[in-house]
Amino acid sequence: MSDSANATTERTESGESDATGGPQIGAVAGKDDAVLRVDDLQKSFGGLTATDHATFEVERGTITGLIGPNGAGKSTIFNLISGFYEPDGGTVTVNGTDVTGMEPYEVAEHGLVRTFQTPRKLEGMTVREAMLVGPRNQPGESFLNLFTSPGTVGDSESANLADAERILADFEIDHLATQPATDISGGQMKLVELARAMLAEPEVLLLDEPVAGVNPTLAKKLKTQIRRLNERGTTFVLIEHDMEFVMDLADPIVVLDQGSVLTEGTPEAVRSDDRVIDAYLGGGA
Numbered sequence: 001m002s003d004s005a006n007a008t009t010e011r012t013e014s015g016e017s018d019a020t021g022g023p024q025i026g027a028v029a030g031k032d033d034a035v036l037r038v039d040d041l042q043k044s045f046g047g048l049t050a051t052d053h054a055t056f057e058v059e060r061g062t063i064t065g066l067i068g069p070n071g072a073g074k075s076t077i078f079n080l081i082s083g084f085y086e087p088d089g090g091t092v093t094v095n096g097t098d099v100t101g102m103e104p105y106e107v108a109e110h111g112l113v114r115t116f117q118t119p120r121k122l123e124g125m126t127v128r129e130a131m132l133v134g135p136r137n138q139p140g141e142s143f144l145n146l147f148t149s150p151g152t153v154g155d156s157e158s159a160n161l162a163d164a165e166r167i168l169a170d171f172e173i174d175h176l177a178t179q180p181a182t183d184i185s186g187g188q189m190k191l192v193e194l195a196r197a198m199l200a201e202p203e204v205l206l207l208d209e210p211v212a213g214v215n216p217t218l219a220k221k222l223k224t225q226i227r228r229l230n231e232r233g234t235t236f237v238l239i240e241h242d243m244e245f246v247m248d249l250a251d252p253i254v255v256l257d258q259g260s261v262l263t264e265g266t267p268e269a270v271r272s273d274d275r276v277i278d279a280y281l282g283g284g285a
C-alpha cells in the first residue's frame, strides 16, 4: 500500500479492457442487472489504506468470486458493504438503494447478508437457538425476546422456528439442532452460519472464506448448498482462499490487490493473468 505502488497502477475506474483486447483492467462496468454496486469505496485504518478506490458490480444471479492475496482488503470490503464498517468515501448500492452508512440490520433488510470469516461464538445456546439469532438482529436480541417479552412472540417467530428447522434439514444438520452451539466442529459451525444467513432469505449473500478450516466432506456439502441456493436465485459473493473451490463455483472472479480491483474475468482468464500471479507472489500468500 505504498505510494509508489499506487502511482504505477493506472486504474480505469470505469473498468475497461485495453484497446488491444488485452487483459481487463479493473472491474467490468455497466452490468445489466447489478444487484450490488461498490463505487469508489475507501477505508483507512490510521495510516494504512485497506480499501483504495474499490469499484465493482455484482450481476444478479451470479456466484461472484472475490480473491486476492492476504491483506488485500477482501474482508474489509465485506465489512464496508454489510455496514459493519463505515467507509471514508464511496458508495454501496444494494438493489438500487444507497445503503452506505446503514447499520448491518438495515442493509440486511435491503436484502444483503454476510457470514464471518471466523464464526461468532454463540455461548449458552443450542444450534437451533443460534439459528434464531438472525443476521437482522443484534446477537442475542431476537432469541432473548422469546423469553423477555413473551407477549411479543407472534407469528413471525413461530414462522422463523419452522423455517430454521426446514433449513437445518435441507443442510442435513438437523441432528445437531439440540447440541450446544459451541460443541460442534468448525466445519459444522460454518454450515450453521450459512443456514442461519439463509433464514433471512437474502437476495445477496456474502461468504467470507466458507471452507477455511473445513474438512473436505463438509466443504463438498457447502459447495452443493451454495450451488443449490444460487439455482434458486440467491446471488453470492464468495471470498475464498481455496482456489480450487472458488474457481469451481464462481464466475466471474474479481481480483483485489492492495485495496483496489486489479482485474475481473472468468476463472480461466484470471488464472492465466500474469498480474494476478504477480499480486499473489508479492502478497506473500
Ligand code: ADP
Residues within 6 Å of the ligand: 045, 048, 049, 050, 068, 069, 070, 071, 072, 073, 074, 075, 076, 077
Ligand atoms: P484480507 O481479508 O484480504 O486478507 P483484510 O481486509 O482483512 O484483508 O485486511 C486488509 C488490511 O487492513 C490489512 O492490512 C489489515 O491488517 C487491515 N485491517 C483490517 N481491519 C482492520 C481493523 N479493524 N483495524 C486496523 N487494520 C485493519
Ligand code: MG
Residues within 6 Å of the ligand: 074, 075, 076, 117
Ligand atoms: Mg479476510
